Amino acid sequence: MNRASYIDVPGFGERLIRLLYPEKCVFCGELLPEAAPLSVCESCYSNLPRCRMDFAGARQIPQLDGLFAAFLYEEPIKRAIHDMKFHSRPRTARTLACLIWEEMSKHTVIPDVDLIVPVPMHSRRRINRGYNQSAEIGKTLGRIMKIPVKNALAKIRHTKPQSLSTREERLKNLENSIIVRYPTAVRGLSVLLADDVVTTGATLSTCAGALKEAGAEWVFAVVIATA
Numbered sequence: 001m002n003r004a005s006y007i008d009v010p011g012f013g014e015r016l017i018r019l020l021y022p023e024k025c026v027f028c029g030e031l032l033p034e035a036a037p038l039s040v041c042e043s044c045y046s047n048l049p050r051c052r053m054d055f056a057g058a059r060q061i062p063q064l065d066g067l068f069a070a071f072l073y074e075e076p077i078k079r080a081i082h083d084m085k086f087h088s089r090p091r092t093a094r095t096l097a098c099l100i101w102e103e104m105s106k107h108t109v110i111p112d113v114d115l116i117v118p119v120p121m122h123s124r125r126r127i128n129r130g131y132n133q134s135a136e137i138g139k140t141l142g143r144i145m146k147i148p149v150k151n152a153l154a155k156i157r158h159t160k161p162q163s164l165s166t167r168e169e170r171l172k173n174l175e176n177s178i179i180v181r182y183p184t185a186v187r188g189l190s191v192l193l194a195d196d197v198v199t200t201g202a203t204l205s206t207c208a209g210a211l212k213e214a215g216a217e218w219v220f221a222v223v224i225a226t227a
Contacts, residue, residue: 022034023036024039026080026083027041027048027077028041030044038099039092040095048076048077049077050103051069051226053068054068055107055111059226061204061205062209063204063212063219064193064204064219065219065220066221067198069222069225070103070225071099072225072226073197073226074225078225080096081096081196081197084133084196085196088129090133090136093137093140094136094139094140096224097136097137097141097224098140100137101141113191114189115147115185115186116141116142116148116191117149117150117151117152117153117191117194117207118132118138118149118153118193118195119134119203120132120134120153120155120178120207121134122156133196134194134195134196137195137196141194153181153207154178155177156178157177178206178210179210180214183215187214187215190216191216191218192219193208193211193220194222195222196223197224197225197226198223198226198227199226208221
């Protein structure tokens, strides 16, 4: 695929920065050429654990009309996601979003969507992490797909990390915790949720349910990886 068609080649300023802080592969740390459009070396790119399922082939999650996962939650994807989330690396989020699109574009059927909505993060956790990785993924996909992005969802109740909970506990944790901040912004639209990892699907299901209750007609989701 011609990456130049949707990834900006680093400009002069960016390349100067890279002279001082060389670009590295987000998976193995190998130094990359200063003009590299993506922070991925060829070796890692060739060996990523691709999921190879389209929206129709993925497992069903309540309230969702379709799910696309680009990769399996295995190394080196697993380590890159961990670094992205817990070491404040938004560039990794943007690189992984580009890789999501590369995998999506290999499939002939991609749903028509009107709006991209990132899965929300509670303000306390966002302050601790420095940013919402799902928002970075959503923004990058929006730029590539030329689709508007809106933070239409909000998490109003702080919950313990979902990774530490069973599916039943996750669903209980999420009760009354996610709301649609802008119902008119999603009413009658086909929405694409953006997130990092799907495990039980509880978070995506809760977000999709809130969007549909607010009037969204269709809700699909894309994630970096499926566990």
